[in-house]
Structure formats: C-alpha cells, structure tokens
Amino acid sequence: MPATTSPLIIALDYPDMAAALAMADQLDPTRCRVKVGKELFTRVGPDILKALHQRGFEVFLDLKFHDIPNTTAQAVLAAAEHGVWMTNVHAGGGARMMEAAASALATRQLETRLIAVTVLTSMEQSDLAGIGLDVTPLAQVERLASLAQQSGMHGVVCSARETPSLKALCGPDFLKVTPGIRPSFAQAGDQRRTMTPGEAMAAGSTHLVIGRPVTQAENPMAALAAIETELGGRA
Numbered sequence: 001m002p003a004t005t006s007p008l009i010i011a012l013d014y015p016d017m018a019a020a021l022a023m024a025d026q027l028d029p030t031r032c033r034v035k036v037g038k039e040l041f042t043r044v045g046p047d048i049l050k051a052l053h054q055r056g057f058e059v060f061l062d063l064k065f066h067d068i069p070n071t072t073a074q075a076v077l078a079a080a081e082h083g084v085w086m087t088n089v090h091a092g093g094g095a096r097m098m099e100a101a102a103s104a105l106a107t108r109q110l111e112t113r114l115i116a117v118t119v120l121t122s123m124e125q126s127d128l129a130g131i132g133l134d135v136t137p138l139a140q141v142e143r144l145a146s147l148a149q150q151s152g153m154h155g156v157v158c159s160a161r162e163t164p165s166l167k168a169l170c171g172p173d174f175l176k177v178t179p180g181i182r183p184s185f186a187q188a189g190d191q192r193r194t195m196t197p198g199e200a201m202a203a204g205s206t207h208l209v210i211g212r213p214v215t216q217a218e219n220p221m222a223a224l225a226a227i228e229t230e231l232g233g234r235a
C-alpha cells in the first residue's frame, strides 16, 4: 500500500537535516509526500532519505540529472537504490539519455518513478529566447513530453498551464507533476508559470509540488490544510 494517495508533494528546500526534519515532523506522511532537492541532498547526503523513510514518507529525490546517457543512467540507478518513490532527469538530455536511464531501472526491476523536467516553471518565453529557443513554453513542453513518453519516462515535470494539452497528447496516466503552485495567499517569488492548487488539479495535474507557500507559512499545517480544503478535503 502506498503511504498516501494525496497529490501533494512538499518541497523540503532547507540547508540542513535539522531544519528539514523539523518541517517533516510537522507534516503527516498519510497526507503528503516530500521532495528532497539539490540544496538539501548536496549538504546532507543520503542520510536525509533514510530519516524521511523511517518517518514513513515517500520521497521524490529531485536532482534533475542531465549528462551523457551512461552517467545519467548510473546516477538514476543510485537514486533508485536509495528506495525513493520518484526521481527525475532533464528531458533536454535527449532520447538516448532518457532511454538509458529507464532501461537501467527496468533491468534491475526498480519501481522508482522516473520523470523528465520539460521547461522549468521559472521560465517564460523571453527566457527560452535567451537560450536560443524561439518557441512558446507550451510548444517546447509538448515536444519534450512526447519525447519523454517515447523514451520510457513515467511522466514529466511541467507547469499546470500545460497539463490540459499534455493530457490530450500523452494520456491521463502519464504523470504530470506540477511545481509553480501558488495558493491565493502566497507570493509568486521566482516562479513565472503559476496556478493555484485547485486550478492545477482541474487542469489535469497528477501531483502538485509545493514549497515555500507551506514551508514558509507562519503555520505550515494550517497552510497545508487550506490547500486540502481548496482541493475538496483530504485525499
């Protein structure tokens, strides 16, 4: 049985174990999953995964690997061997990179979900132009999501603004993990392609990644409860 059926994934973007666990200890593993990203993992290492697993959380290890196929496949394997629920790569690494990573997991019969980041939710059309891509975020997300699906990914990271078209393009079972979630009470900060939790679920997101609107709230559990209420009650 999974620890939770909630679509909520809380980003534990902290610089040390004590701060991350202080937040995790306010959360309930039956009401959300947690995400460990680059800052926390680079500072603390795999011990944080062990501590979160011991508390009953399913963990999304968000290291966004992007390298040559062999290096990426070995890194994804290392992540999966820590027993994490989900991990990710950048779709921009290309089909051969994603196929190598998917096949490494399949060969070892590891069930970690592997998803690919399409266009970061902090980017808008002018940012794409700055890196030489003269396309809309939606067109680029669609292109990379199709490639990710053909390359054996379980889903993608995208903004909730793109999920309706990805639902049509890739089907309802293809995971659409959407950060850039901003409840009405929160600031956008560095995010650009944002939506509220309710809008994102209605658009077809399968999972919502939420960091600062919960972790920097005066009362994180009250913020989480407000989001659950917006989604129609606890999952």
Ligand SMILES: O=C(O)c1cc(=O)[nH]c(=O)n1[C@@H]1O[C@H](COP(=O)(O)O)[C@@H](O)[C@H]1O
Pocket (backbone or CB within 6 Å): 011, 013, 037, 062, 064, 088, 117, 119, 120, 121, 122, 157, 158, 179, 180, 181, 191, 209, 210, 211, 212, 213
């Ligand atoms: O892969 C991710 O999780 C991710 C992809 C993306 O396109 N945008 C994005 O914000 N994220 C992550 O989602 C989290 C969002 O946090 P908040 O902006 O604080 O809600 C951060 O941990 C980001 O690293």
